[in-house]
Amino acid sequence: ETGVTQSPTHLIKTRGQQVTLRCSSQSGHNTVSWYQQALGQGPQFIFQYYREEENGRGNFPPRFSGLQFPNYSSELNVNALELDDSALYLCASSSGVRTGSNEQFFGPGTRLTVL
């Protein structure tokens, strides 16, 4: 069974640029959630995708957007990067969507640095 994978591992961008982060969900999982973890903080929920549709969003501006593909992999896109977007971006997959008890399996994250 393949776990959650994310790419790239590290990324350096400059302010104003755009970035795309990728996530492959664990086999059999149809739900992907994205979290932003600033240094020294806990992860913050960005949004969740279920069967290719956004299914809930945290307190993040519209320049954070995403996609989920038929194979349940997902992308996180961030436009007009700001310095505060520097963080570890974590992807988590789970089966089902509307059950808060479902365990979420996390990937290793993408470390984004905005200069």
Next chain:
Amino acid sequence: AQKVTQAQTEISVVEKEDVTLDCVYETRDTTYYLFWYKQPPSGELVFLIRRNSFDEQNEISGRYSWNFQKSTSSFNFTITASQVVDSAVYFCALSKPNTGTASKLTFGTGTRLQVTL
């Protein structure tokens, strides 16, 4: 709104000591789920335990044990006979029940545990 507080920012212990990580939560839901995750330096969050609000029975798994007390809204985590490999950041998290909305996790700010020889 849901909130998780981990008041201990950093704890240092010597190997073989017992250590307890505190977690206090706030929620208006009567049904909810509590989690503990471990984040080693590699960055990946590792699931440790899930507990639903109706199950206040304490749980033990090897050197790990969890104490859930609904009366004080706490879900504390104890590591017995700590080892260097336990060094990591530990997060407590809270999730809503099946309400038709995204099953997001609300995390605390984490407790960094440093176990030395």
